[in-house]
Amino acid sequence: MGFVTVARDREVLFGSPDTAARGIAAGIVGYLSRHDPLDREALAVRSYPAMRVARELAELSFHPEEDSKVVGRLEGGTLVRPVHRRSGWVEVIVRGNYRHFGWMRESDLEILGGSS
DSSP states (O other), rough: OTTTTTTHHHHHHHHHHHHHHHHHHHHHHHHHHOOOOHHHHHHHHOOOOOEEEOOOOOEEESSSSSOOEEEEOOOOEEEEEEEEEEEEEEEEEEEEEEEEEEEEEGEEETTTSOOO
C-alpha cells in the first residue's frame, strides 16, 4: 500500500489516512519484533566500495534472479552505489539518478580503483 500514482492506493492514502497509518505502524512493529535489538552484528552498518558498470548495456533488474524483469540497461562506466549483496547479485542505486535502482550481476560491476 502506498503509491500516490496508483488510483486504488491514492484512495486509501487520502480517503482513509488512519487506515494507512495503522498499516505502516503494524509493518514497523512486525519488522522490529522479528529482530533482536541487542544483536550488534545485525545492527552494524555495512559499507560497500564504490563501483562502476564494467560492460556496455549491463542489465539492471527488478530482482536478483536470472529471469527477473529488466528495469533498464546501463552504459559501461556508469557509477553506482551498492547497498546490498546476495548470491552473485548486487543491489545498486545509480549515482546522479537516485530514482533509478535495481539489481545487477556482480560480474557486470567493478570496484572503483580495482577489479571486482
